[in-house]
Amino acid sequence: MGTRQRDVGHTGRVRTRPAATRWVVPLLVLVATSATACTTAIAGQPASSGSVVSNPDPDQPGGGDPSFIENTDGGEIDQLAAAVLSDVRTYWTETFPATFDGQEWEDLTGGYYSVDTASADAPAPPCVDKASDVEGNAFYCPSEDVIAWDRAALLPVLKERFGEAAVMLVLAHEMGHAVQNRAGLTFEERRANPDQFPTILVEAQADCYAGSFVRWVAEGNAHHLSVADDRLDSALESLITFRDPLGTAQTDEGAHGDSFDRISAFQDGYDSGAELCAGISIDNRTFTQRGFTNAQDYELGGNLPFDQLVQAITEDLDTYFEGVVTGQGGEWSSPSLANSEEEPACTDADQGPVAFCAESDEIDLATGGELPELHSDVGDYATGVMLTSRYAMAALDALGLPTDGADAQRRLVCLSGTYTGELLSRADGFTLSPGDLDEAIQMLLRYDYPGRDSAGDAIDTGYDRVSVFRDGTLDGLEACELG
Structure with missing residues (x-):
């Protein structure tokens, strides 16, 4: 900071809840098959120590049991992912109809993929050419209706650096993109209206949906997960890591937002719920992210x-x-x-x-x-x-x-x-x-x-x-x- 000329900035917060706004933003295409990668590579080494923040319930299929995950190794990281995905599916089964005019939630038709990016022979998930394309990332791919994640160099490093709640936040964010896709706005429509549906808005809404889910967990509604206040602080720190590179303008095609924008969106969802998230639009949300405007x-x-x-x-x-x-x-x-x-x-x-x-x-x-x-x-x-x-x-x-x-x-x-x-x-x-x-x-x-x-x-x-x-x-x- 200093004495410099700078574009006027605005806030990253929804101040009002528009009535009956029921649209959702389609997703950023990073590869030809429309995979949406929403994270960045996390520095560090894969970790295998520590306990999973899940309490598997034998009456809830998939809770802590990763057998429904494609290419799983059955290990601790995928057990955590399974617990998160089981609870987030339950959340949206309950929440989606109330948020989107009675429409029923439909589970992902393409499934969930764990990717061992540390192995040269690992199978690739849909929407990418090879497993290494997923390194350091998680994504939702609307064309195949799948969620995939790097179990070698993303989720374990998140768990090591920020705790299990950071894994919850990331996978809930990706499910937020699936929510957007089910709420009715197609990728083609977004391409036709890029000014109305910029990437930074898409990502803010997914962060907001993640916040609404985490609040549901914090209130004790989840079958397999729980989150304490100190874990929540650590999870929010992971959003600092996921911020855009310094100097990225909010109008850049791949912009996801700065820490203030992303945490603001998460807190809006956490504090106010999924209905507010569904009402986010370019008309009621502006962002603080800005690029450099002078050489000094x-x-x-x-x-x-x-x-x-x-x-x-x-x-x-x-x-x-x-x-x-x-x-x-x-x-x-x-x-x-x-x-x-x-x-x-x-x-x-x-x-x-x-x-x-x-x-x-x-x-x-x-x-x-x-x-x-x-x-x-x-x-x-x-x-x-x-x-x-x-x-x-x-x-x-x-x-x-x-x-x-x-x-x-x-x-x-x-x-x-x-x-x-x-x-x-x-x-x-x-x-x-x-x-x-x-x-x-x-x-x-x-x-x-x-x-x-x-x-x-x-x-x-x-x-x-x-x-x-x-x-x-x-x-x-x-x-x-x-x-």
């Missing part, structure tokens, strides 16, 4: 050096939060900046690498500790979102609002979102770069630093932190309930 930003990879970022964003934050405070009838006093070594020295409370101290009216950065590492490893908006939340705490203090407790924790994350939304709306000046929103999402999922109050406490789950951040980003100051 491209050369920097969208990241400013630490010192440069701190100077630029603190000047902008001071101006922004002065406007917030005075707009609420308060008086703003610009906090001073201080540097400490391993941890901020102005408070005994653990606010993380950046702290606000009301007594001295200063923001203290621990520049010799974890902060520069996060800046380097996550990106410059990791620093940006932490600084934003500390200026937000200064604003709460200036308004005479509590700086600790549950309300403060929510307001800190929400106000960080309102500032981010302000940057998205700017056409020039200090704005966001491609990847900045992904960095904010990554910080909110993995760390609670941006939401820690003056006592060092924060919203418990990454899911809830991201949800509150989205509220601020999309809905502005009203969402933060400043009084």
